[in-house]
Amino acid sequence: MGRKIILVLIFVFAFSIAGYAVVQYGFLGASNAGLVAFKLQKPDFEISPWVDVLYIHIVTALLALIIGPFQLFMKPTKDRRRRHKLLGYVYVSSVTVSGIVSTYLSFFATGGWIAGLGFMLLDVWWVATTLTAVRKITVHDLQAHKAWMLRSYSLTFAAVTLRLWLAPLVLIMGDFEAGYRIVAWVCWIPNLLVMEAVIRKKAT
Secondary structure, three states, X not given: OOHHHHHHHHHHHHHHHHHHHHHHHHHHOHHHOHHHHHHHOOOOOOOOOHHHHHHHHHHHHHHHHHHHHHHHHOOOOOOOHHHHHXXXXXXXXHHHHHHHXXXXXXXXXXXXXXXXXXXXXXXXXXXXXHHHHHHHHHOOOHHHHHHHHHHHHHHHOHHHHHHHHHHHHHHHHOOHHHHHHHXXXXXXXXXXXXXXXXXXXXXX
């Protein structure tokens, strides 16, 4: 698969998921979303303040999701450098906020502690890779900065791969919670491994 096709797919998937989230959570309401509706079936589930934190996570994660491709795959020419820097601030801030609030959400993850641990580790790695990329650019190590940003965005892209994996896993497992326990891990670990292989190949 050619590089251009991969980039197009990344843009299409990122904006498709962003569009879905805007429609689902912005217009239809969180209670009508499949995951939230599933949680509401449990009598001991308290939707507030969980849902408020969820909205913070959604907004900030979507910002990172749609900004990432422009930052990573569009060459920062002289005319674009100022915009690149500004969008970089927004991306890093969005990931940091989303990662922190997602840690709270992981304690209430569907699928119990197994899913919660998967999502918590995702959050930790997400913020860590992003802040490492920031540290690399502050010492003017451009190659390392880009490598760590690629790792960061591979984890941001978990918003897409989670939805691609979830339905097949639920069908295979025959149970939503069982599928969700697995997707909490496979939505990000393969992304990171593939990106690591790409980075190492570029370095050779």
